[in-house]
Amino acid sequence: MEGVTTNVKVMGGLNESLVVNMIRRRGPISRVDIAKLTGLTAPTVTNVSGKLIEAGLIQEYMVGEYSGGRRPVLLKANSEMVNMIIVDIRSKEIKGYLINGELEVAEEICHDIRNLDKDKILSLVEDTIAKCYASDNGKLAMAIGIIVRGPVMSREGLSLFSPSTGWHNVPLKYIMEEKFRLPVFVENDMRAMALGAYHYGPYRDIKNAVFLGVGGGIGSGIILNGELYRGLGDSAGEIGHTVVDVNGPACSCGNSGCLEAMASETALIAMVTEAIEQGESSLLYEMVESNINAIRPEHIYTAAGDGDLLAIKALQHVGRYLGMGAANIINIFNPQLVLIGGGIVKGQQFMEETMKEVIKERALGNCYSSTRIEFSTEGRRAALKGIVDLVMEGIFFSLK
Ligand SMILES: [Zn+2]
Structure with missing residues (x-):
C-alpha cells in the first residue's frame, strides 16, 4: 500500500492524470479506446500506461473469448489498493x-x-x-x-x-x-x-446533462462538456433555491418560494400535514397512529400506492413544480439529459406524467425536443x- 502512495507521488503530469482517471472510471479498457477518448496519441497512451503499470496503479487484464487473432489486452485500475x-x-x-x-x-x-x-x-x-x-x-x-x-x-x-x-x-x-x-x-x-450517476452509469457518453436530486432538499449537478460545472465560487447547481413562486412558502435558506420549498420531500410532508390538520382525510393519519408529526416520505409513497388521494395529489403537486424546475434547466442549459434522482424517485409513477406535461408546456420547443428526462433508481449508492x-x-x- 505504501508502495502505491509513494508511486502516486512520483507520477508525472496531466497525461498521467487523464489516463489513470479514464482507466479507473471506464476500465477494463483498451489502449486504443483510451487514445480515442482522451485525444492523446497512441504512443503517448502506451508510454503513460507503461509508467502507470510500473507504479502499480493499473494492471493489464485479459478478457473475452479467444476467437483467433490477437487477444485483446485491456487495462484496469488497481482501485482495490x-x-x-x-x-x-x-x-x-x-x-x-x-x-x-x-x-x-x-x-x-x-x-x-x-x-x-x-x-x-x-x-x-x-x-x-x-x-x-x-x-x-x-x-x-x-x-x-x-x-x-x-x-x-x-x-x-x-x-x-x-x-x-x-x-x-x-x-x-x-x-x-x-x-x-x-x-x-x-x-x-x-x-x-x-458524479456517481454520470461517471459510472449508462450516461457517461453524454456530454451535457443535469442531475436533479430531490430529497429533503433539492440540488443539482451540472455536467457541461463532460465535466462537473462548479461555478466561480464552487457553489453552482443550487437549483433548489431558484424561485418558482414569488408568493410561495418560506424556504430553509431564508428566502421564500424556492423550488425546494415547493417540491422537496420536506415540502411534500409539509403539504400533507397541513391538509390533514385542516381536516382532509387520508390513510396517512392511521399509518402514523394519529401522530402527524411522524409522517415520513416513505409513508406518503406507500399511501399513494394504496390509492390515497391526498398522497397522490401531493405527489402530483411536486411533479408540477419539478416540471417547472426541469423546464428552467432545459431552457438554460439545453442538455441531452435531465436525470431525476434522490428519494422522490419512489413517487415517480404518481408525478412523472404531470412533470412531463409541465416540461413540455414550459420549455422552449427547440431546447426540449432533444432532451431525455429520466429517473435514476440508484439512490445513495450513487453519492x-x-x-x-x-x-x-x-x-x-x-x-x-
Ligand atoms: Zn431556498
Missing part, C-alpha cells in the same frame, strides 16, 4: 465507511443525529473518522471524503449552510485535515450523486460512488 474513509452526513444519521476504490466496504459505522446540536454533530463526524481509522486496515486510508447536505464550497471544503446539521460556514476540510493529517475532500450530496470518484481524482491530481 486505494483505501479511504468516507463520511456521509445525511438528514437523520451519519454513516462512516472504510472503503476502497472498488467500493468494497471494510468497516461501516452509523450514528443517529436526530435532536443533536451542531457542535455535537461535528464531534460525531470526528468520532466516526477516528473509529474508521482505528479499525483493522484503517491505517491504510490515504484520504477522507465527506458528503454533506446543502451548499458546499468543495475546493475549500467549506459547508456554507447545512439544514440537517444547523451548520453555517463550517470549514470541514480544515478541521479534519488538522486533526487527521490526511487530505480531505468535501462535496454536497446532490453533486456527489451526479458514495461520486465521493469515492472525487477523492480518487483528488489523490491522483493533488499528488502529481
